[in-house]
Amino acid sequence: MEVRYENITKQFGETPVLENLNLTIHDGEFLVLLGPSGCGKSTALRMLAGLEDPTSGEIYIGNQPVTDMEPKERDISMVFQSYALYPHMSVFENITYPLKIRKVSKAERKKQADRVAEILEIGNLLKRKPKELSGGQRQRVALGRSLIREPNVFLMDEPLSNLDAKLRVHMRGEIKRLHTELGITSVYVTHDQTEAMTMADRIAIMEGGHLQQLAAPNEIYNKPTNKYVGGFIGSPAMNFVKGRYKGKEDRLDFDVFDFPIDHEWREIFERELSGDDLYLGVRPEDVQVSTTPQPGAVKGEVYVVEPLGKEMITIVRVGDHTVMACIEPDVDIEMNQEVWLQFKNHKLHMFDGKTEAKVV
Ligand SMILES: Nc1ncnc2c1ncn2[C@@H]1O[C@H](COP(=O)(O)OP(=O)(O)OP(=O)(O)O)[C@@H](O)[C@H]1O
Numbered sequence: 399m400e401v402r403y404e405n406i407t408k409q410f411g412e413t414p415v416l417e418n419l420n421l422t423i424h425d426g427e428f429l430v431l432l433g434p435s436g437c438g439k440s441t442a443l444r445m446l447a448g449l450e451d452p453t454s455g456e457i458y459i460g461n462q463p464v465t466d467m468e469p470k471e472r473d474i475s476m477v478f479q480s481y482a483l484y485p486h487m488s489v490f491e492n493i494t495y496p497l498k499i500r501k502v503s504k505a506e507r508k509k510q511a512d513r514v515a516e517i518l519e520i521g522n523l524l525k526r527k528p529k530e531l532s533g534g535q536r537q538r539v540a541l542g543r544s545l546i547r548e549p550n551v552f553l554m555d556e557p558l559s560n561l562d563a564k565l566r567v568h569m570r571g572e573i574k575r576l577h578t579e580l581g582i583t584s585v586y587v588t589h590d591q592t593e594a595m596t597m598a599d600r601i602a603i604m605e606g607g608h609l610q611q612l613a614a615p616n617e618i619y620n621k622p623t624n625k626y627v628g629g630f631i632g633s634p635a636m637n638f639v640k641g642r643y644k645g646k647e648d649r650l651d652f653d654v655f656d657f658p659i660d661h662e663w664r665e666i667f668e669r670e671l672s673g674d675d676l677y678l679g680v681r682p683e684d685v686q687v688s689t690t691p692q693p694g695a696v697k698g699e700v701y702v703v704e705p706l707g708k709e710m711i712t713i714v715r716v717g718d719h720t721v722m723a724c725i726e727p728d729v730d731i732e733m734n735q736e737v738w739l740q741f742k743n744h745k746l747h748m749f750d751g752k753t754e755a756k757v758v
């Protein structure tokens with residue numbers, strides 16, 4: 399079912415946590431709420447579940463306003479970071495608890511438990527107690543409990559953050575497959591950009607109680623709407639250099655970086671820029687590093703080299719700036735060496751120096 403936040407504002411006492419959130423989640427979509435700690439992700443999710451009341455605004459599930467509805471009337475299931483399993487109950491009892499409180503017959507409970515156990519591959523664990531399970535197994539039991547009935551909306555709040563790195567990677571694939579099979583509208587909260595990029599149909603990036611961008615992962619990556627999003631998504635992070643647009647000279651003056659610009663860019667700058675100040679943004683993989691002088695390249699000095707096996711992160715000092723580049727792992731390059739940097743022109747991002755909104 400479609401989910402809609404309309405003009406949702408939330409304050410705790412005097413402190414605003416969410417300001418005028420407008421967000422539509424399509425029927426069957428996997429939407430990821432992504433943002434740093436404290437930006438209001440869990441609050442947004444908890445309001446949808448009915449565990450918090452908005453200060454103002456309305457939330458809809460389907461076309462039904464739910465703000466005045468009790469959590470249990472909303473037909474939502476939620477998985478938390480701490481799995482919150484009942485310790486005295488077996489895995490079977492934990493998973494089927496939502497059916498038991500709905501007075502579903504034992505035979506039907508057994509049937510549904512078998513179905514869910516098969517999807518999650520926990521059939522051999524049904525008799526165990528939570529303390530006899532690994533973290534990943536507990537997590538799957540918690541997922542099983544929310545999957546056992548098909549809710550209108552499936553909510554997950556950092557469900558993988560207690561797992562080790564390998565299991566996290568495994569489980570994110572499992573959750574994605576499960577979502578594709580079941581097709582239930584899902585809202586998934588995380589501060590992990592890799593989870594967001596790999597799992598989401600669309601990502602809603604939040605910061606300080608505001609929605610910054612709502613788009614598919616590739617669009618967020620390739621067309622960040624502002625400097626914040628550009629810097630938040632991508633690892634290592636986008637490089638930024640502050641500079642000025644010198645209209646009369648058809649140039650961009652980025653301190654040590656000096657660009658002539660063509661007519662097309664000038665038109666855009668004249669139209670879009672609120673002042674002369676600009677941020678140039680370039681991702682590390684779009685910086686080319688040469689060990690010999692190149693025409694039009696920016697000269698720098700290697701500060702440090704970090705081999706990662708499949709690639710090498712090279713940090714280069716250019717004047718007072720530091721530029722990160724991801725380069726081929728087998729380039730022969732060492733600390734303090736002189737290098738020449740070139741930026742892939744069609745991959746450059748420009749942000750307004752004052753508003754930080756994307757200019758091009
Ligand atoms: N019950 C509450 N009373 C007062 N302030 C609260 C309450 N719950 C949350 N907050 C505050 O609201 C802000 C947003 O909290 P929220 O839990 O939504 O953040 P989050 O994005 O989920 O962060 P994290 O990634 O750390 O879980 C924080 O500043 C938090 O301190």
Ligand SMILES: [Mg+2]
Binds near residue numbers: 439440555
């Ligand atoms: Mg949270």
